[in-house]
Amino acid sequence: MTTARRRGRLAGVLIATAALTVAGLGSPAAAQQNDIPDVDEVVHSHNLHPVAHLDKEGPFAGQSAFNTDIAFTRGHAIVGNYDGFTIYDVRKPKKPKVVSQVLCPGGQNDVSVSGDLLFLSTDYARTNDSCVSEPAQASDPNSWEGIKVFDISDLSNPTYVASVRTDCGSHTHTMVPAPERNSVLLYVSSYSPAPELPNCQPPHDKVSIVEVPLDHPEDAELVATPVLFPDGGNPGDGYSSKTTGCHDLTAYPEKDLMAGACMGDGILIDISDRMNPRVIDRVQDNTNFAFWHSATFNNEGTKVVFTDELGGGGMPTCNAEIGPERGANGIYDIKGTGDRAHLEFRSYYKIPRHQADTENCVAHNGSLIPVKGRDIMVQAWYQGGVSVWEFTDSDRPKEIAYFERGPLSDTENITGGSWSAYYYNGYIYSSDIQKGFDVLDVRDPRTAPAKSVKFDEFNAQTQPSYGRR
Template identity: 65%
Template sequence: MTRIPKPRLRQLRIVSIAAAGLLTASLLVAPPSSAQVVPAAQAAPAAATNTIPGVDEIVSSPNLRLLTNLPKVAPLDGTNSDLAFQGKYAFAGNYNGFVTYDISRPSSPRVVSRVLCPGSQNDISVYGDLLFLSTDSSRSDDSCNSAAQGADVKSSWEGIKIFDIKNKANPRYIKSVETACGSHTHTLVPGKDKKSVYLYVSSYSPRATFPDCQPPHDSISIIKVPVKKPTQAAVVATPNLFPDGGFEGSETGSATTGCHDITAYPSRDLAAGACMGDGILMDIRDREAPRVINRVRDTTNFAFWHSATFNNSGTKVVFTDELGGGGAATCNEEVGPNRGADAIFDITGRGDHRKMNFRSYFKIPRVNADTENCVAHNGSLIPVPGKDIMVQAWYQGGISVWDFTNSAQPKEIAFWERGPISNEEMIGGGSWSAYYYNGHIYSNDLFKGFDVLKLSDWRTWPAELVRYKELNVQSQPSYLGGW
């Protein structure tokens, strides 16, 4: 789903919640009293069906259930977006800012602070005491009090905002960095010296009338952030990833005019870019000079290369196709199983000779209503050693847990979804991001708010032993890093 010189940073508005008692009953849905462990014989999802649940009706396989939901609250009542995690905290992006949750008790999450700072999408990541937000909507300036302003105005601003989150109840806005064409998403890549962290900024759709977003735009922006001196953050490189201009586009597929999202696997010096009309594999040993070593296209079924996920061994990559831009009904019989889906690629070869080889598609097997936006979206691996299992958001298609250990025959093993928001008209909603973190699945629903779910399945029990100190899903960790 998707523009500003830099005046002084203005005061941002923060609403801090000091205690759980300030959460009223209207904000918290009580969870069931205890988790249910489902034996293997019962842990199968429903088969493909044409039965569509009623408005707001919840349906699921027996091994995945909702523990609690926290609805959106003004002023953070815009569209919810991505999630990041650190210790006992979850950080949830929203087009109007971000929310910090204390998830030390996952069944009873508590709001610690709400930061009002409009600027879609507010894609989010965290690193130590720093939090980063992407702004990909043209603003009058770089403050948290800015107004929408056309990208055709030279003074308009878009880019990255940096916050100090040492005090989780009182985040401080400390720095902004403007980037060409804004920042639709960004990917955090730790520097090898641990003294700096890099942000790979993805943006796209240049126009001749946009002074700060001129075509061609075949590059990403790389921001270097000195960890101890974050106010010195600056763009240090703008590598051209598509010297030939990338995919020229077709009736069904987007032309490449930048990247939508990049997933890095820092411990393996790899990154995968989902770049509108192209999927790319990159060597990132030199953090400031990533190199494209392989590129793939799908001119038959893919409309918009949206995001990527590696398996733990770095021998596979899953790309998602955001057919319809996240606002269309594509989980139906008319669209079929191969469009608006995931595409699984095996990575073969070594070094610069590595190649991505297509193996299969995966799409949820349930039919959705024509009033439900549904398409493949953000997900993460569930850390089961020796297996390739991930949880994934499908907007109003809900949340799916699926196994791609056999990359030619992926299969769903759990699902959870709400029925349509409306039977009469298309109202955008559903899970934007669904991620597994330290024993639970957390989902940021565009419309309904913050959901916490519990997966109880023998096939994923080993994941319960994995604990991460920090998780930015697009900066992919190894399972071994979490033991």
């Protein structure tokens, strides 16, 4: 999700909202009411069934405590929240249970894991780097934003061990193992600089690389700030966002590739030299993409799915008025190899079910379902729910299963729905902003082979290979 609240400056949600107005789409017509589930009504396709649900609880029960991203380790799901994170035991997927909660406000608190370490992104200015900090003004040079590191060797009692400040904070981050250095590298995505922000000065066309030594995580430090757009990114045009950094990076370490969703640009990056990522191709879509938000490779590393977070995640864009090509996924084939590799647009995919005008809905976080020989993905769409869809034929993507709830309200737009939906060891796990934690079981011949694919650890933005076609 993009947000302007963290620094009091123009960020993706305002850009995308303005884009809707510029396009004349600020007041979309309501979808047919009989197509919309009732408030909180659960509906799903015949092949995707909810098998467990846990409400938000404890310090995260309130409406302003948004659930965010998910990482997986040792049969546990770690769900970020604007106010901290929750660790769930999912070794029995139909009977998940809370193992621990850590109160550590700092939005978005996107998470990743490596071994006994958990990494947390803080993107709201705070008075300091502690978990008892208070909100601060980003114009204060002493305010803090960046990466926090926790020891989770005891999942029931995580321990805070280190922090690293990064320019413009850490909206999201991507973990890349560096076994030759006995460390992990965190590629930090952040954006929207302004002259009045001492810790977020323009231009900001870079990523920050934080290195965390596995044996001494307390020595985590900023080691590089490579510039990805030396000549500047997309200047923006009133609909497409101006590029002032990246929103999300997805790595495929085995292939030395990374895909970047960078506000107004989609990029393909060579990371064979981990400290010096190099852009090898760049694409724009100033007609239909308002805010390049995230990216997912297919297993072969021959395609990238980019998402467009039109409206910043807070607006109802899944309706007839907005249409099927805005607020959607863009499917790109990777043609050529090495320095000649380039991205070639093939098609858009958007959920085919219209949502109510009180439902924030747009393409958001997802992961592959590991089926050899097919390209199948599960994806969150906020109040549009969870969609399982296939893009084996890049020109003809299609939905094969879905799960959703009716609107949180039929009179006001309350931000909610599935933030992240990922496949892990046979089940789909969804982090719902307001409702909590869902476990779904997809039962379909096309996805059945994935049931046998197991990972001890899984970070959606650090893609593993699950075999060849």
